[in-house]
Amino acid sequence: MTPPYLSHSQVETLTDCGEKYRLGRVVGVPEAPAFWNAGGRAVHAAAEYFERQRFTAVTPSIDDAVDEFHRVFEHELVEAESAWYRANSVDPNAAFQPVPWRAANRGTEDDAWWREHGAGMVRAYVLQSEDDQTELAATPDGQPAVEVEFLVTIAGVPFKGFIDQVRRLPAKRDRLILRDLKAGKRTPTSTVQLGEYGVSLEQVWPNSVGYERMFGEYYMCRTAKTTARISLAETHPRAHVEYAIATAWFLKNGGLFLPRPSAFCKSCAVSAFCSYQGGARAHEVPAPTPPRIG
Ligand code: SF4
Secondary structure (H helix, E strand, O other): OOOOOEOHHHHHHHHHOHHHHHHHHHHOOOOOOEHHHHHHHHHHHHHHHHHHHHHOOOOOOHHHHHHHHHHHHHHHHHHHHHHHHHHOOOOOOOOOOOOOOEOHHHHOEOHHHHHHHHHHHHHHHHHHHOOOOOEEOEOOOOOEOEEEEEEEEEOOEEEEEEEEEEEEEOOEEEEEEEEEEEOOOOOOOOOHHHHHHHHHHHHHOOOOOOHHHEEEEEEEOOOOEEOOOEEHHHHOOHHHHHHHHHHHHHHHHHOOOOOOOOHHHHHOOOHHHOHHHOOOOHHHOOOOOOOOOO
């Protein structure tokens, strides 16, 4: 059930709440879909579309990018609902059963909110791109460096992911800037994801600049601003990245899933199955078993 590799989101979940990882990835309970996931993917897709087109010198219009957002968003909604029905073995001919969509900001950021504000994020993305001092980098084979996929080995652990964008300053071509787009309200409290991606990119592009010449930043889609640009090697020394990934691998393969109830439980995708939060369906899943001592 669990994939034979780690990703940033797995490392984060394993360390944020092990029970969430166990329920979602090991037991495999159906996760309630979230509008923010569908909206975030659609914003990412529109930004990717815009950057790919612009890289080939055919800059799309704002309307084209917004159309791409709407196309992907509607597709994501349908996919998420279908996946929910499949996972819950709902008979399509049975009486209508509502999908337990999760909406952020006390339920206000629903599908209608995302249609309006997600489109606004895409418009703002296109407008800010005209003033962006950086440019999209090319991959070693000359392709636009968006959604750069990698599967590498870090500290002996298979590690997989996608880097939203790799950029550079035209005047400083011996440096790379890894940019990750965030469509949520909160700025991430940690930049370790960028460090993980930098260590990975160094392996995928071995003849490009090394980790020591990589920088990172988040682009916050709601404000159309980037966070402070950091030196990855100074902020996240390679040894720290390796240690965190190796430790997460140990937790995953050792079955060490430490539950951590917190304020985030209310938006947790598997809370219905969580015995620590009195989930209504907790009796349907095996209880956690203590690890063997010694
Ligand atoms: S509801 Fe809270 S404690 Fe339970 S799995 Fe989710 S985050 Fe962890």
